[in-house]
Amino acid sequence: MxxxxxxxxxxxxxxxxxxxPQQSTPExxxxxxxxxxxxxxxxxxxxxxxMVTAANPHAVxxxxxxxxxxxxxxxxxxxxxxxxxxxxxxxxxxxxGAFILYWDNNEHKLYTIDARExxxxxxxxxLFLDENGVxxxxxxxxxxxxxxxxxxxxxxxxxxxxxWGKMPWEPLFKDAIALANKGFExxxxxxxxxxMVMNPGxxxxxxxxxxxxxxxxxxxxxxxxxxxxxxRSLTMIAEQGADAFYTGPLAKQIADAxxxxxxxxxxxxxxxxxxxxxxxxxxVCGEYRQYTVCxxxxxxxxxxxxxxxxxxxxNFAVPDMPVNGEQFAHVFTQxxxxxxxxRNQWIADTDFVDVPIDKMLNKDYLAQRATLIGxxxxxxxxxxxxxxxxxxxxVAYELPNTSxxxxxxxxxxxxxxxxxIEMGFxxxxxxxxxxxxxxxxxxxxxxxxxxHWIANRVESEKRPRSSMSPTIILNxxxxxxxxxxxxxxxxxxxxxxxxxxxGLMDWKxxxxxxxxxxxxxxxxxxxxxxxxxxxxxxxxxxxxxxHDVKVMDLNSGLHGISLLSNGKLQGGADPRREGIVMGE
Numbered sequence: 001m002x003x004x005x006x007x008x009x010x011x012x013x014x015x016x017x018x019x020x021p022q023q024s025t026p027e028x029x030x031x032x033x034x035x036x037x038x039x040x041x042x043x044x045x046x047x048x049x050x051m052v053t054a055a056n057p058h059a060v061x062x063x064x065x066x067x068x069x070x071x072x073x074x075x076x077x078x079x080x081x082x083x084x085x086x087x088x089x090x091x092x093x094x095x096x097g098a099f100i101l102y103w104d105n106n107e108h109k110l111y112t113i114d115a116r117e118x119x120x121x122x123x124x125x126x127l128f129l130d131e132n133g134v135x136x137x138x139x140x141x142x143x144x145x146x147x148x149x150x151x152x153x154x155x156x157x158x159x160x161x162x163x164w165g166k167m168p169w170e171p172l173f174k175d176a177i178a179l180a181n182k183g184f185e186x187x188x189x190x191x192x193x194x195x196m197v198m199n200p201g202x203x204x205x206x207x208x209x210x211x212x213x214x215x216x217x218x219x220x221x222x223x224x225x226x227x228x229x230x231x232r233s234l235t236m237i238a239e240q241g242a243d244a245f246y247t248g249p250l251a252k253q254i255a256d257a258x259x260x261x262x263x264x265x266x267x268x269x270x271x272x273x274x275x276x277x278x279x280x281x282x283x284v285c286g287e288y289r290q291y292t293v294c295x296x297x298x299x300x301x302x303x304x305x306x307x308x309x310x311x312x313x314x315n316f317a318v319p320d321m322p323v324n325g326e327q328f329a330h331v332f333t334q335x336x337x338x339x340x341x342x343r344n345q346w347i348a349d350t351d352f353v354d355v356p357i358d359k360m361l362n363k364d365y366l367a368q369r370a371t372l373i374g375x376x377x378x379x380x381x382x383x384x385x386x387x388x389x390x391x392x393x394x395v396a397y398e399l400p401n402t403s404x405x406x407x408x409x410x411x412x413x414x415x416x417x418x419x420x421i422e423m424g425f426x427x428x429x430x431x432x433x434x435x436x437x438x439x440x441x442x443x444x445x446x447x448x449x450x451x452h453w454i455a456n457r458v459e460s461e462k463r464p465r466s467s468m469s470p471t472i473i474l475n476x477x478x479x480x481x482x483x484x485x486x487x488x489x490x491x492x493x494x495x496x497x498x499x500x501x502x503g504l505m506d507w508k509x510x511x512x513x514x515x516x517x518x519x520x521x522x523x524x525x526x527x528x529x530x531x532x533x534x535x536x537x538x539x540x541x542x543x544x545x546x547h548d549v550k551v552m553d554l555n556s557g558l559h560g561i562s563l564l565s566n567g568k569l570q571g572g573a574d575p576r577r578e579g580i581v582m583g584e
Contacts, residue, residue: 042575044512051569051583052076053559054405055091055488058184059083062175063407064582072166073407073415074102078157080405081419082176085434086230087184089425090193091488091557092403094237094245095254095436096421097152099296100160101283101470103481105412110472111163114279115156116299116463117149117439120267121275125447127267127440127458135445143201145258145266147427147438149464151245153419156278158242164413173238180231180433183224189578191221193424201428205262208430230433246273250432257431266429286361288314291482291505292474297357299349302418302469304360305494308339310501311366312373319506324517324534326541332502333522333547334373336495337381340524343494345383348455349463355455360384377546381524402468402488406561408569408583414561416484418468418493439464469497473505483511485560487574492528495521496556504562511562512572519554530554 045051052063062083063076071079077100085093092098100113119127127146128135141147161169194202195218203209211227212219219225236244244250251273258266284303285294288310295303312335321328346355359365365384372378402420420437421427427438442464447457456465470486483504487496496519503514518533526548529535539549558574559581571581 042512042516042573044510045571045581045583046564047569047571047583048567049584050408050410051561051571051581052080052405052407053561053571053573053579053581054080054084055403055557055559055577055579056084056088056187057578057580058087058179060580060582063405065175066167066172067407067409068584070166070410071172072164072411073409073413074157074160074164075167075172076407076409077405077415077417078161078169078172079175080407081153081157082173082234083179084403084419086176086180086227087187088190088403089435090190091424092153092419092421093434094154094233095151095426095434096419097149097437097439098156098417098419099300099302099466099468099470100156101294101296101416101472101484102160102164103414103472103484104164105414108479110283110285110294110474112281112283112296113156113159114281114296114299114463115152115159116466117152117437118272118276119149119440119443119458119460119462119464120269120272121460122267122269123440123458123460125457125459128445138441138445139200141441141445142199142423142438143204143428144264145261145268145427145429146264147440148258148266148268148429148436149439150268150272150276151437152276152278154237154242154245155276159278159280169241170238173234177231177234177238180227180234183226186219186221186223186225187578188221191219191223194218199423199425199428201263202425205428205430208425208428208435211430212425227433233432233434246276253431254436257429258436261429284357284361285478286311287476289505290476292476292478293471293501294474295469295471297350298347298355298465299463300466300468301343301347302467302494302497303471304347304357305339305343305467306469306471306498306501307361308342308366309335309494309498311361311363312338312370313502315367315370318502323503323507323509324520326538329520329527329529329535329538329542330375330377330545331373332499332520333527334378335370336498336522337378337524338369338372339494340522341381341383344524346455348465352459352462353455375545377527377542377548379546402490402493402557404470404486404488404557404559406484406486406559406571408484408561408563412563414472414481414484414563416470416472416486418470418486418488420466420468420488442466467491467493469493471497471501473501481563483560483562485511485558487559488557489555491523492521492554492556495519495523496554496558500558500560510572511560511570515558515560515572515574519556521554526550528552528554
């Protein structure tokens with residue numbers, strides 16, 4: 001067995017001495033709530049049979065044990081997710097949703113599963129508006145039952161398990177159940193995020209407050225945290241299947257917690273839970289140089305926006321540019337500006353909105369967009385023009401508290417899954433030992449701007465737009481997986497994943513080197529450069545090109561695996577979090 005664990009001692013030392021995140025404005029506090037917690041020294045890991053990488057050692061170990069027993073990538077993902085909901089509760093869990101990419105190595109075919117949350121049936125475009133038709137500040141909308149969407153992750157994993165599972169459902173939960181009963185050691189990251197009160201609802205909501213602030217004090221690193229309610233919930237789900245979550249006593253418990261939330265009671269009902277279904281959807285794929293890059297289609301904006309950014313960059317000699325140099329940073333941010341302009345205009349749940357995907361990914365269109373990039377920052381990019389119903393630019397926020405899992409099993413099946421409860425600690429509505437999501441704030445809180453409907457507005461049973469970008473890179477004819485990756489990071493996920501993919505494809509870096517690249521982002525707003533990395537030195541040169549530059553912590557959580565030409569697997573875990581890689 002080969003594995004590498006990021007040193008938590010190093011992590012704590014770095015946390016103590018690293019500069020605090022730049023949060024000088026209320027908007028920054030809203031959009032960057034999850035602080036960096038250090039930078040560990042990780043190395044690429046190579047194995048021969050199977051591999052799993054995720055954001056917490058307990059979760060990776062649970063997935064490893066399933067793979068060791070002959071389980072499939074999907075089997076291992078169930079064990080990983082069950083454990084993440086215990087040890088990394090701020091980021092994902094059974095109260096949230098997910099997008100899953102799955103490569104069936106027997107069929108040589110890529111599938112995608114949409115397990116995104118849905119708005120309750122009773123929800124309307126006015127969900128977040130007051131009696132005067134005014135939307136609240138985003139952070140005020142997050143807390144409480146109103147922001148909770150129908151959780152989807154368990155139905156998504158159930159769908160995947162029915163198609164590709166090898167082991168029985170029940171034993172996949174045993175490690176998480178055992179640790180919830182026994183108690184786990186609180187990690188430095190969880191402790192720091194609790195102490196920061198990064199979610200204003202955490203100390204205000206009685207159940208969550210009692211769990212994360214025992215005796216009125218925040219959890220400390222090294223504390224042993226027991227969660228028997230979560231163990232009971234997982235035991236029911238293990239024994240009765242996902243139906244135990246979506247029907248019966250647990251479903252009633254969830255609906256009651258939402259509807260009777262002390263802050264902003266919500267609309268989610270037992271009928272909403274009973275009627276939820278995960279969906280198989282077509283992946284979105286595009287050619288980039290000698291590769292085929294595939295991602296998740298709507299309601300995720302991740303796949304399309306990544307492909308648009310790459311399609312624009314294909315018109316530039318990126319492979320010849322210095323790694324993370326000034327010229328790359330400039331064209332990358334400009335391509336991202338153009339892609340985000342289209343994203344904000346057009347992308348929403350395709351069950352409700354006609355998204356012009358083919359036009360957005362047309363190579364001639366993207367080549368034309370590339371001509372808009374000059375030597376200076378272009379400022380606010382405008383969306384492309386075509387004959388579609390006019391819609392307003394969306395201004396919805398997405399927060400960077402999510403988790404990503406990448407797994408390759410012994411049969412060569414590949415899973416790339418991004419899973420989230422949205423804001424750190426979600427809505428802070430807690431029941432059954434788990435937190436419920438606040439994904440409804442991924443809709444635009446205002447349904448209209450200047451009289452024009454926003455595509456990503458709240459509607460009954462609609463799925464909110466997401467930036468989660470689980471990605472699989474294949475050879476050009478799409479017959480062989482080369483890389484699988486993804487990241488948390490709110491709307492910055494798209495930049496994190498795209499830049500890492502460029503590192504793999506254009507600069508031929510190994511997975512860990514690509515993950516380690518200093519981050520550069522632009523969401524059609526300002527250019528952010530990752531503090532404490534080589535790209536921070538580009539600030540003055542980019543300012544000279546007209547960029548509005550902010551040097552700041554950019555807290556990704558990239559986890560990826562490469563399938564090498566020699567038959568080995570090579571994995572990387574983001575040094576910015578607590579993840580590891582394990583395999584044989």
